[in-house]
Amino acid sequence: MPNNSAQFEYAPAPESPAIVDIKPSYGLFIDGEFVDGHGKSFKTISPSTEEVLAEVAEANDADVDLAVKAARRAYTRVWSKMSGAERGKYLFRIARIIQERAREFAVLESIDNGKPIKETRDVDIPLVAAHFFYYGGWADKLEYALPGNGNRGADPQPLGVAGQVIPWNFPLLMLAWKIAPALACGNTVVLKPAETTPLTALLFAEVCQQADLPPGVVNIITGAGETGRAIVAHPGVDKVAFTGSTDVGRAIAKAVAGTNKRVTLELGGKAANIVFDDAPLDQAIEGIVNGIFFNQGHVCCAGSRLLVQESVADEVIAKLKRRMKTLRVGDPLDKNTDIGAINSAEQLAKIRELSDIGEAEGAGRWSPACDLPQTGFWFPPTIFTGVSQAHRIAREEIFGPVLSILTFRTPKEAVEKANNTPFGLSAGIWTDKGSRILWMASQLRAGVVWSNTFNRFDPASPFGGYKESGYGREGGRHGLEAYLR
């Protein structure tokens, strides 16, 4: 596992899993209580060991109906009538409980998802609490949220019941991105976590109980694609929010077409991370590593295409390879692990397939030497050099720790290549020249443009895509617009 040093061998430093109490089976959280589902059940496993963690109910149409009705009741009778200041108190309370139970959430997220404890501890869970705090602050200030609202007279109104379907890459964080603004605006929710990572959402349901949140305001129902489809299609849902693949996003857009439902979609990406020859190179290397290897590359806004100016390409690639040799792949609960397990066998197969295609198409494949564990789903950090726009690995989202490296000669060419994709979620610019950053940012067709950094998130900053990366914005004041009329 550690491949950087024979001399200074970091001894295992595992975070204890004793803090979490995983039950053998979980029901659905509907109307403030855990209830048995009416459908089948499925198992959730640890991607790093393939051990079964728990049996989880698979909500069927009847369960979805119960959840939506509970959410409607809570909306009509309680939540829509409550003052913004009171709603805000609940959000603050939830945020504080999450902070108090941060270690428990961090360990559970790491076990169920496979991501390193370092990331759940330092990124996921702190951001989750920050989102609830941030939107808690908006709850009593909504009349200032929509531009020009003061001229229209009426205060903005909630939409009703939000049906929310979230992915497995940042399970609790995506839950926070969805639930916090919805509740702040006075909506109630029915949320389905991804089938491979339901556990932190179910722990969040406990937090809702602990916070005395009125029953039905938050309903968490577990399941796979069918359950998600049932939520989207349910006539009692006023708003659909989805984060996930572009294919599913398309299906959702079709399903809601012609209805009154509002939709926001946050879909795939194939972001360009653009390094100019005057960039702060050592920090750019960190940005490249963080851009594609953070969270095993399971990041929709991952910097999966490195566009590097030809004059520094060799130097950047050499530095990148040296840096990659210090990445530690292994036990997600070890505090020194940089790259954890791939979330599922299915995702691993997809990463392998696209990587093999990259090799077959003639790109140069390289990974540092690293011993991968025998059980579980693992993929080494990998780069492809000599990639051109025509290669599939430059066009399709791999959603794994795989970087495609392309070169450019001029800023104009960098913009053309960066924009030459159906996606448009994010981009990165590395240069010491401020005017170039501003010019590039105005040219790039991407929802988020980072300059001299990558994968930085803040609840105050809106996030969302251009083109096939989706529509609508989450985070910031803009994130409120998706939950108000």
Next chain:
Amino acid sequence: MTTLKATAPPVGPDPSAAFADATASESALRRFLHGLPGVDQVGAEQRAAALGTRSIKTTAKAFALDLAIRMVDLTTLEGMDTHGKVKALCAKAMHPDPTDPGCPSTAAVCVYPDMVATAKKALGSSEVHVAAVATAFPSGRAALDIKLADTADAVEAGADEIDMVIDRGAFLSGRYLEVFEEILAVRAACARPDGGHAHLKVIFETGELQTYDNVRRASWLAMMAGAHFIKTSTGKVQPAATLPVTMIMLEAVRDFREATGQMVGVKPAGGIRHSKDAIKYLVTVNEIAGEDWLDPDWFRFGASTLLNDLLMQRSRMRTGHYSGPDYVTLD
């Protein structure tokens, strides 16, 4: 007073020849130093902070503590220093933990030039080196011939290592060539009559250079002039050593070896008081410069109070309990 020894034979491999073009004129040197890739402050500090989160436990911690002790330049640089104080320091350096003969000695003691002879005598045949601060330490505000005399005096008294300060005034006003030539001259003054030479550590006083770009430029400037070690601080200016500054210097020595094949050592000094901090530095050495630098020949801690904390941690690892400050010697 010793005369300027710029004509003396160069001591050790001389990288300055490899950079003859870059150091041919003030403008060439400026172009070279300003052509180095910039440092993004936010990114650099994030990276250093991330390295600081490595969790070093059990066997790794035992290894790191022993290595850190072997890397200490045990320092006393006070107006109130006496022969008695320096002798006590030397005794501590040779046998840091009197209760454990297995405890390694420190790399060196670091004193003012007038204390070199005392330290040398006290250390006798032990392997602990004597490092002397010279060149009008800590401010460096003296004429060149006085700085060279200061250096030669310390070398003559038997100093194994000379810790010089650069002229920060010259550096900050862009007179890089002046700084470069001064380092060359001090390096020449490190020569001994027997053909050997004292090792030269070049102190930047990074707390006065302030920007990471300056730290990177000063690092290259000193390495091109033949510094054996580059050192952050005198300990007399705040902030002294910080993890990001040391990281930038470690990047510089790494890149310099790649360019020239020559290794240069790094010494953070001042403000490192706890084992936990020392271990963060060692992690940074390991992951930025590489394990070749995990050696007292290539990495040092300029410190005084750090040693006792290392000893207390070491004794805890050995015995399973904390002994308390009364069980380490105060010298």
